[in-house]
Amino acid sequence: MTLNKKLRVAVLASGGGTNLQSIIDQSQEGILDAEICLVLSNNQDAGALKRAQQAGIETLCIDHRDFKTREQFDQTVVAALKKAGTELVVLAGFMRIISEIFLQAFPQKIINIHPALLPAFPGLHVQQKAIEYGAKFSGCTVHFVDAGVDTGPIIAQAIVPIFNDDNEEILAARILEQEHKIYPQAIQWIAEKRVKIEGRCVHIEDSKNVTAAFINPPIR
Numbered sequence: 001m002t003l004n005k006k007l008r009v010a011v012l013a014s015g016g017g018t019n020l021q022s023i024i025d026q027s028q029e030g031i032l033d034a035e036i037c038l039v040l041s042n043n044q045d046a047g048a049l050k051r052a053q054q055a056g057i058e059t060l061c062i063d064h065r066d067f068k069t070r071e072q073f074d075q076t077v078v079a080a081l082k083k084a085g086t087e088l089v090v091l092a093g094f095m096r097i098i099s100e101i102f103l104q105a106f107p108q109k110i111i112n113i114h115p116a117l118l119p120a121f122p123g124l125h126v127q128q129k130a131i132e133y134g135a136k137f138s139g140c141t142v143h144f145v146d147a148g149v150d151t152g153p154i155i156a157q158a159i160v161p162i163f164n165d166d167n168e169e170i171l172a173a174r175i176l177e178q179e180h181k182i183y184p185q186a187i188q189w190i191a192e193k194r195v196k197i198e199g200r201c202v203h204i205e206d207s208k209n210v211t212a213a214f215i216n217p218p219i220r
């Protein structure tokens with residue numbers, strides 16, 4: 001489906017920005033009906049800022065260390081997002097916790113991607129934690145942001161196997177490949193207004209049911 005009006009998306013990133021790149025690429029390919037109105041970072045060295053500049057997207061760096069409180073930082077970020085006409089806030093490796101001020105400014109309009117199958121392994125260094133735990137699968141989760149850390153309603157998940165000889169880097173790369181598929185897709189569903197939140201459950205209107213189940217290691 002191609003929409004007449006593109007969803008105005010702001011992407012917040014602190015790091016390399018491969019998820020941002022997947023959103024840029026799919027927007028340019030016309031698969032994603034989103035216009036990235038701003039890429040904002042708290043880190044002036046973020047690769048995400050360079051990727052945005054290369055794509056001709058407006059960028060802004062607001063360093064959290066210039067503010068006394070999280071709320072003051074968030075107020076400045078919110079003002080910049082509003083000024084850019086943001087309709088959806090997309091966190092893509094944004095290494096700051098979102099305060100109540102930020103949440104209230106964009107109710108149910110902030111999403112995040114997390115490199116684990118929530119509610120397992122919230123927080124940081126979760127690829128390593130999944131390996132050390134001995135989990136046979138991990139994956140990634142796109143979710144709405146609420147007041148908790150990685151606790152908001154889940155929009156979509158992808159799973160990947162964990163192998164015996166995996167290390168953090170290999171597993172992170174395997175998960176990232178899936179992140180680059182499900183994050184733009186989740187944004188597209190929101191652009192198409194197909195995402196309904198009921199309590200903690202999210203339904204995508206007219207989505208198909210997945211038919212496969214996975215076992216690792218495989219039986220027989």
Ligand code: GRF
Pocket residue numbers: 013015016017018019020092093094113114115140176179
């Ligand atoms: C990804 O693993 C994402 O799940 C997490 O931060 C990382 C960002 O990677 N929230 P990138 O900057 O998009 O490459």
